[in-house]
Amino acid sequence: MRRSRFAKAIETAEAPERPSIMDALWFDVTPPDSADEDALCEWRLAGVQHAPIILGVTHVLIAVACIALSAHHTYSSLADNPFVSASLVILFDAATAALLLTRKRLSLAPHTIFRILCAYLATAGVLWTWFGYAVSDDMFVTPIAAAPIAMAAGIAMRTIVSISSPPLALVNMLVSIAATAFLAGSPLLPIGVAILSLVLFTHSVVAAQGFIATGRKRLHLETQARKAQHFVDEFENSGRGWFWETDPLGTLSYVSLQLAEDFQCNPEELLGRQFTDLLSVDNNTSGVVEERKTLGFHLSARFPFSDVVVRPASEQDVHWSLSGNPIFDDRGRFLGFRGIGTDLTEQRRSEQEITRLARFDSLTSLPNRAMMRQTLDEALRNAAHRQKGCALFMIDLDRFKNVNDTLGHPVGDALLRQVAERLKSVMGNHGQVGRLGGDEFQAVMPGTVDVGLLESLARTLIEQVSRPYTIEGHKVTIGASVGIVIGDPGRASADAMVRNADLALYAAKAAGRGKHRLYEPSMHSEAAERQVMENDLRQAIERGELAVHFQPIVRAAGEEISGFESLVRWQHPTRGPISPSKFIPLAEEAGLIGKIGEWVLRTSLEEASNWPDHVRVAVNLSPLQFNDPSVVAMVSKHLNETGVRAERLELEITEGVFLAEGDTTDDTFAKLKALGVRLALDDFGTGYSSLGYLKKAPFDKIKIDQSFVRGAASATNRNAAIIRAIVTLAETLGMDTCAEGVETHDDLQLIRELGVSMVQGYIFGKPSPAETARELANSTTVHAEGFACIREPRHRLMRRAITCIGGETTEVRLRNISSMGALVECDIPIAPGTELAIDIVGVGPVRGLVRWAQSGQFGVLFGQEFDLARLAPKKEKPITTQMVSSRHVLKRQVG
Structure with a gap:
């Protein structure tokens, strides 16, 4: 006190x-x-x-x-x-x-x-x-x-x-x-x-x-003196000016170090010298010679002065501005002058730099937003005069934020500079490219309205930007999306073109990124719809509209449950069910994926705690979640709260986490493995599929994408060879394999023959609520249901036929006849692999191989492609048969 x-x-x-x-x-x-x-x-x-x-x-x-x-x-x-x-x-x-x-x-x-x-x-x-x-x-x-x-x-x-x-x-x-x-x-x-x-x-x-x-x-x-000295030091060290002082005779008694450095000498060498000997007055202002009072007059007359332009008494083209005041003691005795000086040369350089920065981006040296707006305005004015339109590209980099978050802003800045060089190289003389800020770029092409040329430029631009970069020893891969708008001469405005180009860019991103889109008027309503959906998604968790469904993952050998994959579903109160392919990308763009992902993880673990201890739960982890520094702590927290063993949790990660490789990625992998959780590489084969990922990342499982699995049994593609190679690679690395999207018995049989460890698909069950998953988890095995083979366009009407089974001629009925095979109804048991000759009444004989068989029916694969036209009635106007895609039929069958 x-x-x-x-x-x-x-x-x-x-x-x-x-x-x-x-x-x-x-x-x-x-x-x-x-x-x-x-x-x-x-x-x-x-x-x-x-x-x-x-x-x-x-x-x-x-x-x-x-x-x-x-x-x-x-x-x-x-x-x-x-x-x-x-x-x-x-x-x-x-x-x-x-x-x-x-x-x-x-x-x-x-x-x-x-x-x-x-x-x-x-x-x-x-x-x-x-x-x-x-x-x-x-x-x-x-x-x-x-x-x-x-x-x-x-x-x-x-x-x-x-x-x-x-x-x-x-x-x-x-x-x-x-x-x-x-x-x-x-x-x-x-x-x-x-x-x-x-x-x-x-x-x-x-x-x-x-x-x-x-x-x-x-x-x-002393405190005040220290403060004053501190202020003096800060002012001098800032480079904005210096202090000087003279005695009553006009000789320097104090000189700042900065002023001495400007004269390339020590301060002691300037002390004791006449101030007027060091500096001379600049009498030339705006090219007009003007008689001015010299600095010596000010000093001798003991008049205050300010902003007197002087320059060193040397050949250097440097100018300064001096201000000073006479000093008197309490008795009125003159003690000298004290004042400050500033560097006008640096000020002029700064003004020039400010002018440059006002028009150009300091990082990439490209024109900035203001300069690009001026360029667009001039292009529109020129278009109105020449009656020839212009085009505008809005360019946004894909996955750039991931680079900043994982490798740091210096690497991100270096990446932007390289991107700028590639953009200038692509545009060439076609137009002016500039940087708007962040990872957004823009290109203005005066007089260019040819859609073919614009799309070709966009494809080349995306291809060049997507090529890998090497920065400070890191291999970085990003992408680009482009929105294109064409302005009509005399009618288009800059604001409208920028807005429409943004809408086209958003449409390109919604199409899967790495795309380009031309502006269409319908994009306005789509943007409004997307905004409404984003607002609804923000409240979906609190309203209880999101739910977690579980799809079984079955061991291929014994058909017992290995685990379940957690899949989030959104039941909108007015729109009904909304596909994850729509709201998951929206959640990533809106910054909601972290909140939704954590909720899915917690809900999945809470449900898994009710399953037998050997049943695992697989949860998808988006690249944005994976690159969050708190992801390990978040996973550990929910494991501890739910009591689920870490070995029962399998985190599915896509190749997107490797697009900005760095120490952070490896560190996150190491910490997750230290927790004891399993890691699975999801959708393998759809991205870059770099084998370097498998060499470094400690994955326990490779999930083969459904695009390779569906139709793998067909002899018309090479999917089986690709799956065999993936299985061999995984076995060599000590990893399990899981085939996604298995829907037919033919594909299931092939998957088993190729040695895939686990199977996931509609053939064993659709994603279902927690109650259904809980029943399946406590069952011993799961029976495969669904069609026998890939369903192609087929004849829906039943056909009678005659065949010989076990030396006995019998009548059978053919249904769902396609060019590859048919479903045969027959009361006589028959073993898969049996070759048959089938005589279709009114059509003729065909040969086939029994691929599967069960009570009362079997599936036959024709030896050669069957012409469905042979089944058509002999009329002038043939009856058009209804073709139903395999996926729709399968959904009705399973449903």
Whole structure:
């Protein structure tokens, strides 16, 4: 509390007030609340820190003298023996003196030392009173009254050493009065000592007030001086100017280091030289010679001046601006000039740079947003004059944020510079390309309206930007999306073209990125619809519109449940079910994927806790989630809260996480594996499919994309060979494989033959609610359901036929006849692999191979392609048969 006024005075640059009596009384023993107060305590401690030594010498001298006079006396007890009390007080003096000498090594604060000294004076006074009492009995028979002398000397020396500190003076006053009252036989002596001690104490308080006030004023001035020096240093070090000073004769008495560096010399070399010898006035302003008062006149006339343009007396083309004021003392005597100078050359360069930055991007040196708007306006004006339109490209980089987040902004900046070079190379003379900010670019093509040329430029642009980059040892791969709009001459406006190009760009991104789209009027309604859907998605979790469905993953060998993949579904209250292919990309763009992904993970683990311990749950992790630094902590948190073993959680990751390879990616993989979770590479084969991913990343499973699985049994494609290669690679690396999208028995049989570990698809079940998944998880096996083979366009009407099975001729019925095979209804059992000759009534014979068989029916694969036209009735106008795609039929069948 006592320091608050002083601290406030320092902060407001006002002189501190004189301390109060209480402030002075307790100043020495109260902890300081600022560095300045601590320094003031140190100053005060310097006046009393030798007190133990002074009192120790006094105690030694008086004790030796008194004990020598009573050497013949014998003592009946220790209390009467002056040797004991004298030894104790002297030892106490020595210990306290040693403590004070070593206080810095012990890091004792000044107020702590003052407290120790107060205790020391009190203790030393008590011990010295004991000594006076011990020698008092024998001293009355001696020529000298030793006891009073000893006590008087002790009181006097304690007063001397404590007079500068009120707390010490107070302690000394109390001890002296008590000692005198104890030893004196008359009350007059204690009263006299009390009066004298009170006077001395009052003097101590008044002196402390003056000392503290003076010290605070000195510290206040030093603080202001330090602030002023700090401001001077900051101003000079900022490079915005310098300070100079001259004496009454006009010679330099102070020169900033910056000014000396401009003259390529040391400041000492400029001191003592005439200011006018170093600088000359620039008399040429705007090419007109003007008579101006010279700098020397200003200095000699002692007139203030400001912004006088001068230049060094050298060949350098440098200009400065000087300002100065004359200095006078309190008596009006002229002391010289003091002023500042600024570098006009740098200012002019800065103005030129500011002009450049106002038009060009500082990172890529491409025209910036303002310059591109000016270019577009000029192109539209020229188009109106020439009656020839212009085109606008809006270019956005795909996955650039991922590079910034994983490899840092310096790598991102270097990437932008390389992208800018590629864009300029592609555009060439076709138009002007510029950077709008972030990862957005724009290109204006005056006079270009040929759609073919524009689309060709867009494809080339996307191809060039998508080529890999090598930056600081990192291999970086990004992409680009392009929106194109063509402006009609005389009718298009810049604002409308920019808006429409943005809509086309968004359409390109919605189409899967790495695309280009021409603006269409329908994009306005699509954009509004997308905005509404984004707003609805933000509230979907709170409203309970999202749900997690689970699709079984089955072991290919035994058809028992291995686990389930968690798939999020959105049931909109008015729109109905919305496909994940629509709202997941929207969630990524709107920054909602992290919140949704965490909710799916938590919900999946909570449901998995109800399954048998051997059943796993697979959860998709988007690249944005994977690159979040908190992803590991988030996964660990939900594992601990749900109690699910880490080995039961399988995180499915796409190749998108590798598009910006770096230490962060490897570190996240290592931390996830340290948790014990399994990692699966999802959609393998659809992206870049770099084998380097499998070499570095610790995957436990490879999921073969459904585009390779569906129709793999067909002899018309090479999917089977691709799957075989993936399985061989995975087995070599010790990884499991899982085939996605298995829908037919033919594909399932082939998957098993190729050695795929696990199967996932409609043949074993669609994604279903948690209750259905819980029942499946507790079942032993899952039966495959669905069609036998790939369903192609087929004849839906039943046909009678004759065939021979096991040497017995029998009538069968053919259904769903396609060019590749048919479903045969037959009551006689038949084994898969049996070759048959089937005579279709009214059509003729065909040969086929039984691929599968079950009770009452089997599937036959024709030996050669069957012409469905043979089944058509013999009429002039053939009846058109209804062709149903395999996927639609399959959905109705499974549903």
